[in-house]
Amino acid sequence: MTSISYNNNPAPAVAEVGEDVQLSLQGITKVFPGKKDWMSKLLRRTSSEFMALDEISLDIKHNKFVSIIGPSGCGKSTLLNIIAGLASPSSGALLMNGYLVEGPGPDRGMVFQNYALMPWMTVEGNIAFALETVYPTMPKVQQKRVVKENIELVGLTGAETKHPHELSGGMQQRVGIARALAINPQILLMDEPFGALDALTRGFLQEEIERIWEQQRKTVIMVTHSIEEALLLSDEIIMMTRGPGAKVDEILEIPFPRPRKREEVETHPEYNNLKLEMEQHLYRETRAVEKSRI
Numbered sequence: 001m002t003s004i005s006y007n008n009n010p011a012p013a014v015a016e017v018g019e020d021v022q023l024s025l026q027g028i029t030k031v032f033p034g035k036k037d038w039m040s041k042l043l044r045r046t047s048s049e050f051m052a053l054d055e056i057s058l059d060i061k062h063n064k065f066v067s068i069i070g071p072s073g074c075g076k077s078t079l080l081n082i083i084a085g086l087a088s089p090s091s092g093a094l095l096m097n098g099y100l101v102e103g104p105g106p107d108r109g110m111v112f113q114n115y116a117l118m119p120w121m122t123v124e125g126n127i128a129f130a131l132e133t134v135y136p137t138m139p140k141v142q143q144k145r146v147v148k149e150n151i152e153l154v155g156l157t158g159a160e161t162k163h164p165h166e167l168s169g170g171m172q173q174r175v176g177i178a179r180a181l182a183i184n185p186q187i188l189l190m191d192e193p194f195g196a197l198d199a200l201t202r203g204f205l206q207e208e209i210e211r212i213w214e215q216q217r218k219t220v221i222m223v224t225h226s227i228e229e230a231l232l233l234s235d236e237i238i239m240m241t242r243g244p245g246a247k248v249d250e251i252l253e254i255p256f257p258r259p260r261k262r263e264e265v266e267t268h269p270e271y272n273n274l275k276l277e278m279e280q281h282l283y284r285e286t287r288a289v290e291k292s293r294i
């Protein structure tokens with residue numbers, strides 16, 4: 001792979017973190033303000049403020065595949081958006097290699113559930129556009145090489161000149177993955193990346209992600225609703241409590257050897273215990289949410 005470097009102009013370090021820690025979340029709280037303006041009052045759509053996340057502290061180590069799982073609406077996407085710099089925390093700090101980060105940056109690449117491709121651009125156009133935006137001075141020859149390498153990496157060779165509407169959902173998400181990887185982020189963030197796909201395509205793409213991860217061993221943080229997906233891909237699974245004021249309940253260490261094959265993972269002696277523990281966690285938290293609404 002072509003190596004790309006960039007100057008992220010990091011802010012000064014504000015705290016000591018362990019050498020093996022790449023990303024440190026320190027007391028991240030997110031409170032969404034309520035709506036009390038005259039228009040909301042007129043439309044009877046006022047709301048009070050809502051604390052989505054309450055003092056989340058986490059250390060993510062280099063080259064780990066980490067999944068975040070929790071009951072629906074607990075704040076998984078909010079947390080990922082804060083890590084991506086697309087949302088700001090109400091309090092707390094986010095440190096990357098010990099340096100404070102306060103906005104989006106090319107050190108974090110994001111893959112969205114709805115692909116978020118430019119519909120008027122081709123496959124290579126979408127990837128080249130991301131590269132141009134992040135590395136405006138990159139020579140065209142290098143840009144072409146990076147685009148080609150990443151199209152190859154996600155198995156889309158031959159589809160370079162197609163537009164998103166000519167591609168299946170699975171192929172569009174491959175473009176989303178290639179685009180995120182092309183900017184050579186230190187951390188790949190994925191928000192329910194396979195959530196909009198049918199079961200078979202989802203299975204294929206999970207295996208593709210496992211293959212790509214083995215090649216690159218980049219740190220990945222993935223939000224998912226799927227226990228099986230988290231178990232297949234992750235080194236660690238962060239289980240969140242229900243909101244409001246969601247916290248980290250427990251972090252599961254996943255012991256399956258790599259490279260992973262679905263059949264081997266599913267027949268590992270620890271698989272059923274881990275799956276049961278996750279099911280019980282999700283059931284308990286979801287049941288509590290439902291009870292609170294009755």
Ligand SMILES: Nc1ncnc2c1ncn2[C@@H]1O[C@H](COP(=O)(O)OP(=O)(O)OP(=O)(O)O)[C@@H](O)[C@H]1O
Nearest residue numbers: 032050052070071072073074075076077078079243
């Ligand atoms: N802009 C906002 N203003 C007010 N509340 C918000 C806003 N965005 C999210 N929320 C609330 O914050 C909570 C967390 O939302 P978030 O989308 O992060 O949860 P999630 O765990 O990713 O959900 P899901 O599992 O359904 O994808 C929800 O209760 C949601 O309604």
